[in-house]
Amino acid sequence: TLLEAALRRALPEGQLLLHYQAQVNAMGQVVGAEALLRWQHPTRGMVSPMQFISLAEESGLIIPIGGWVLETACAQLNQWEKMPVARGLKLSVNVSARQFRQADFVPQVSEILQRMGTNPALLKIELTESLVLDDVTGTIEKMHALKAMGVRCSMDDFGTGYSSLSYLKRLPLDQLKIDRSFVRDIATDEGDAVIVQTIIGMAHNLGLDVIAEGVETEAQQEFLVRHGCTVFQGFLFSRPLPVAEFESMLENRTSSR
Ligand code: G
Ligand code: G
Ligand code: MN
Ligand code: NA
Numbered sequence: 001t002l003l004e005a006a007l008r009r010a011l012p013e014g015q016l017l018l019h020y021q022a023q024v025n026a027m028g029q030v031v032g033a034e035a036l037l038r039w040q041h042p043t044r045g046m047v048s049p050m051q052f053i054s055l056a057e058e059s060g061l062i063i064p065i066g067g068w069v070l071e072t073a074c075a076q077l078n079q080w081e082k083m084p085v086a087r088g089l090k091l092s093v094n095v096s097a098r099q100f101r102q103a104d105f106v107p108q109v110s111e112i113l114q115r116m117g118t119n120p121a122l123l124k125i126e127l128t129e130s131l132v133l134d135d136v137t138g139t140i141e142k143m144h145a146l147k148a149m150g151v152r153c154s155m156d157d158f159g160t161g162y163s164s165l166s167y168l169k170r171l172p173l174d175q176l177k178i179d180r181s182f183v184r185d186i187a188t189d190e191g192d193a194v195i196v197q198t199i200i201g202m203a204h205n206l207g208l209d210v211i212a213e214g215v216e217t218e219a220q221q222e223f224l225v226r227h228g229c230t231v232f233q234g235f236l237f238s239r240p241l242p243v244a245e246f247e248s249m250l251e252n253r254t255s256s257r
Helices: 002-010 049-059 060-082 097-101 106-116 131-134 136-149 178-185 190-205 220-225 243-255
Strands: 016-025 032-043 043-046 088-092 123-128 151-158 175-178 209-213 229-234
Touching: 002 032, 002 049, 002 131, 016 060, 016 088, 016 243, 032 243, 049 060, 060 088, 060 097, 060 106, 060 123, 088 151, 097 106, 097 131, 097 136, 106 123, 106 136, 106 209, 123 136, 123 190, 123 209, 131 136, 131 175, 136 151, 136 229, 175 178, 178 190, 178 209, 178 220, 190 209, 190 220
Parallel strands: 032 088, 088 123, 123 151, 151 175, 175 209, 209 229
Antiparallel strands: 016 032, 016 229, 032 043
């Protein structure tokens, strides 16, 4: 297709970039960021990942693109380590099923970290429930290998898939990320409120960190804090930003404290 041909050129022509969305703790400090892929096309404008990630998966282009995302994330972490205002920030990277299923995914992550000289403890891989369910045993093995390397894993969009408790406890996860569809109506929908409380309790009982995504209002944050969730991501704090704006935001937040 036309879009596929254009996407094929995106990487060599330097049209891909990462935006960064802050992850904030209960004290309002930025403790990390999520890297979100953007495609700046010369005539189509900014193309959303919603429009091209599935195409990248089907065409196999996600393999080189996913490698570029990991390498760019590591380069960014290296930069941030040199900046007082950004030192120690963790960076979460979304990995698609097809990319994760590659036999050499773990060696590839290792190779990039080593070549870039990046501290593995600063990198977090976001996986989805459907990716895990594709091949539970294989996923567990790969997650153990990542953990041994010092890389952390987070379960993205948690609650939207079909995770069972029996294998959730077998996964060497570090974090559950509460899907924003549950956070949206947390203050008004009793069902969503119960689901969110249950996810937070489950995370704590399994010894996992928990982060809520899609936090847009003070009321949502207050509910989350009241129920023990202490890390947040959402428009209430910051939109996904180009790196220069992300860094300005860090400086402004730090100097105004
Ligand atoms: O920021 P937002 O609208 O842009 O992201 C839309 C979707 O694209 C989300 O589901 C997100 O997980 C996915 N996405 C964003 N960046 C990446 C990436 O680098 N790799 C993969 N596989 N998915 C991504
Ligand atoms: O699927 P994943 O969680 O990786 O994708 C993150 C998506 O959530 C991106 O599309 C990002 O732009 C979007 N997002 C981040 N914060 C908010 C928010 O507060 N509200 C809404 N509606 N979307 C958000
Ligand atoms: Mn994500
Ligand atoms: Na998500």
